Amino acid sequence: MINRERLIRSFMEMVSISSPSFHERSFAEYLLEHLAPLGFEYSFDDAGQKIGGNCGNLLLRRPGTGKSSRPLFFNAHMDTVEPGYGIEPRLKNGFIVSSGKTVLGADDKAGIAATLEAVLSMVEDNEDIPPLEILFTVAEEQRLLGARNFDLSRLQADWGYALDCNGHIGCMITAAPAHNSYEVMIRGRAAHAGINPEDGLNAISLASQAINALQLGRLDEKTTANVGRIEGGVATNIVPERVIIYGELRCLDEARLETLTAETEEIFKSLSLQGAEVKFEWRKDYPSFYIPDTALPVELARRAALKLGLRPETVSSGGGSDANFFNRGGFQVVNLSTGMDCVHSTSERIKIDDLYLLTALVRQIMLEFESRAS
Ligand SMILES: [Zn+2]
Incomplete structure (x- = not known):
C-alpha cells in the first residue's frame, strides 16, 4: 500500500x-x-x-x-x-x-x-x-x-x-514541438543625430522593419514564433549602429520549422540591401x-x-x-x-x-x- x-x-x-x-x-x-x-x-x-x-x-x-x-x-x-x-x-x-x-x-x-x-x-x-x-x-x-x-x-x-x-x-x-532559437546582429552606421544624421544608418529602424515583416505569436495550431529580446543603441543623440535581436520558433512539424527558420533569416538578411551588415545565427534546441x-x-x-x-x-x-x-x-x-x-x-x-x-x-x-x- x-x-x-x-x-x-x-x-x-x-x-x-x-x-x-x-x-x-x-x-x-x-x-x-x-x-x-x-x-x-x-x-x-x-x-x-x-x-x-x-x-x-x-x-x-x-x-x-x-x-x-x-x-x-x-x-x-x-x-x-x-x-x-x-x-x-x-x-x-x-x-x-x-x-x-x-x-x-x-x-x-x-x-x-x-x-x-x-x-x-x-x-x-x-x-x-x-x-x-x-x-x-x-x-x-x-x-x-x-x-x-x-x-x-x-x-x-x-x-x-x-x-x-x-x-x-x-x-x-x-x-x-521542435524548437529553434536565433540571434541576429544588425550593424548600420553611427552618426550624430543632429549634425549629420544623413551619414548614419539606423540599426534600430532597420531592426523594426525586419521584425514588422515577421509573423509572430501563434502562426497556426502547430507553430509559434517570438522575438523575445532586443538590445541596441547608446544615446538619443546618436544614430544607433548596432542591434541584437533574440527570437525563437517552435513547430510540431520539423520540416516546416526549417522552412520558417530559413524565411526568418531571409527577412533579416534582406536588410543588407540597405547597406547593413547582418549576421544571423540559429541553433536547433530540441526535436x-x-x-x-x-x-x-x-x-x-x-x-x-x-x-x-x-x-x-x-x-x-x-x-x-x-x-x-x-x-x-x-x-x-x-x-x-x-x-x-x-x-x-x-x-x-x-x-x-x-x-x-x-x-x-x-x-x-x-x-x-x-x-x-x-
Ligand atoms: Zn520540469
Missing part, C-alpha cells in the same frame, strides 16, 4: 535539498541512499563534466521480480529553477507550498518522490515488479542539457514515461515528438488511469522537456502530468491528493506492464 505520510515526508525532504541546475550532486546522493537499498544499481554519466555541473545523469536499473523480461523506463529531472536554494516546504490547505521566497521544486521532484514511493510500496507488498530503468537527468531547466548529453543507446527499455508536466493526473503529453493514441505506452497509461478512476487525456504541448530527446528512433516516452502547479514561480505548489494519485498511477502502470507478461 502506498504510505501517504511517508510520501509527503519524502517529497518534503527531497525539495529541502537544494538542487538548482548544475548543482544536483547532493540530491543525487540522497536518492542513492534511498534507492540502493531497494535493489537498484546505478551509474552516472559524464554529462556533468561536459556542461559544467557537479553531477551527471543518474541511470538506475533494477532487475524484475516477475515475468517481464523487458524493462520499463521512467524519467524525471533532478534540477530545479531558481530561486531554489533553501526551499522550506510547508503544508497548507491540502497543498504543499514553498515559503514564498523560493520555488517549491515539485517540478520535478513530485515525479521522483512518486516513483520512489511506488517502488517502495510494491516491494513491501511483495508485488511482481517489472525490470526498471530510471533516468534522473540534470540541467533539464537549462535547455535540456542533461538529456541532450545522455547516450540513448545505453537504454534497454522499449518505451516508458517521463513525469514532468502540469495538468490533472491522467493527462499526458504525446506531442511537443519534436508525436506518439499516436494507439501506441502501447499511451494505451497502458490510459488503462492504468481508468482503473484508478482518473480521466485519461492526451494533449499536445507547446513546451519542451527531456521527452523531446528521448522520443527517437522508435523509442516512445509519454510525458505524464504530475500535478505540479504554478511552476517556475514562488507560488509553485502541489496538491497532496495529486501527489498521492500520481504515485498510484506510477504503481498501476508498473502493475499493468507486468500483467502483460503473464
Whole structure:
C-alpha cells in the first residue's frame, strides 16, 4: 500500500535539498541512499563534466521480480529553477507550498518522490515488479542539457514515461514541438543625430522593419514564433549602429520549422540591401515528438488511469522537456502530468491528493506492464 505520510515526508525532504541546475550532486546522493537499498544499481554519466555541473545523469536499473523480461523506463529531472536554494516546504490547505521566497521544486521532484514511493510500496507488498530503468537527468531547466548529453543507446527499455508536466493526473503529453532559437546582429552606421544624421544608418529602424515583416505569436495550431529580446543603441543623440535581436520558433512539424527558420533569416538578411551588415545565427534546441493514441505506452497509461478512476487525456504541448530527446528512433516516452502547479514561480505548489494519485498511477502502470507478461 502506498504510505501517504511517508510520501509527503519524502517529497518534503527531497525539495529541502537544494538542487538548482548544475548543482544536483547532493540530491543525487540522497536518492542513492534511498534507492540502493531497494535493489537498484546505478551509474552516472559524464554529462556533468561536459556542461559544467557537479553531477551527471543518474541511470538506475533494477532487475524484475516477475515475468517481464523487458524493462520499463521512467524519467524525471533532478534540477530545479531558481530561486531554489533553501526551499522550506510547508503544508497548507491540502497543498504543499514553498515559503514564498523560493520555488517549491515539485517540478520535478513530485515525479521522483512518486516513483520512489511506488517502488517502495510494491516491494513491501511483495508485488511482481517489472525490470526498471530510471533516468534522473540534470540541467533539464537549462535547455535540456542533461538529456541532450545522455547516450540513448545505453537504454534497454522499449518505451516508458517521463513525469514532468502540469495538468490533472491522467493527462499526458504525446506531442511537443521542435524548437529553434536565433540571434541576429544588425550593424548600420553611427552618426550624430543632429549634425549629420544623413551619414548614419539606423540599426534600430532597420531592426523594426525586419521584425514588422515577421509573423509572430501563434502562426497556426502547430507553430509559434517570438522575438523575445532586443538590445541596441547608446544615446538619443546618436544614430544607433548596432542591434541584437533574440527570437525563437517552435513547430510540431520539423520540416516546416526549417522552412520558417530559413524565411526568418531571409527577412533579416534582406536588410543588407540597405547597406547593413547582418549576421544571423540559429541553433536547433530540441526535436519534436508525436506518439499516436494507439501506441502501447499511451494505451497502458490510459488503462492504468481508468482503473484508478482518473480521466485519461492526451494533449499536445507547446513546451519542451527531456521527452523531446528521448522520443527517437522508435523509442516512445509519454510525458505524464504530475500535478505540479504554478511552476517556475514562488507560488509553485502541489496538491497532496495529486501527489498521492500520481504515485498510484506510477504503481498501476508498473502493475499493468507486468500483467502483460503473464
Ligand atoms: Zn520540469
